[in-house]
Amino acid sequence: MVDALHARGIRRVGLVTPYTESVQQRIIETFAKESIDVVTERRLNFTDNFSFAEATDEQILDMARQVGASRPDAILILCTNLRGAPLVEEIEREARTPVLDSVVLGLLGGLRSISVDFSHVSHAGQVCGWAW
Numbered sequence: 169m170v171d172a173l174h175a176r177g178i179r180r181v182g183l184v185t186p187y188t189e190s191v192q193q194r195i196i197e198t199f200a201k202e203s204i205d206v207v208t209e210r211r212l213n214f215t216d217n218f219s220f221a222e223a224t225d226e227q228i229l230d231m232a233r234q235v236g237a238s239r240p241d242a243i244l245i246l247c248t249n250l251r252g253a254p255l256v257e258e259i260e261r262e263a264r265t266p267v268l269d270s271v272v273l274g275l276l277g278g279l280r281s282i283s284v285d286f287s288h289v290s291h292a293g294q295v296c297g298w299a300w
């Protein structure tokens with residue numbers, strides 16, 4: 169995720185997660201060490217991995233809309249058990265900003281590591297067309 173953000177010069181992000189405040193704060197601190205400023209964030213305050221998968225599309229969309237209202241350079245959906253990937257294109261259209269989903273980025277990072285061109289991947293957001 170950091171590689172993709174740095175490659176695009178993105179420094180101001182909105183963060184969407186299912187985590188608790190303490191976990192969210194550690195994530196924000198980690199991004200800060202990489203010169204990425206979390207300018208707005210929303211979380212569900214869920215405490216167990218199973219509950220992360222129970223987040224509804226509406227909950228994820230609502231959080232993304234809220235962070236998008238602050239006009240960050242990108243919106244990050246961070247949690248491999250949070251079903252943000254199917255919502256990326258809708259959020260990008262509404263917010264008019266790139267949305268990076270951690271599941272999508274994990275897949276793209278794997279493809280990138282073995283030199284596979286992923287620019288033809290569709291329905292996963294603007295990041296698929298980025299060079300990073």
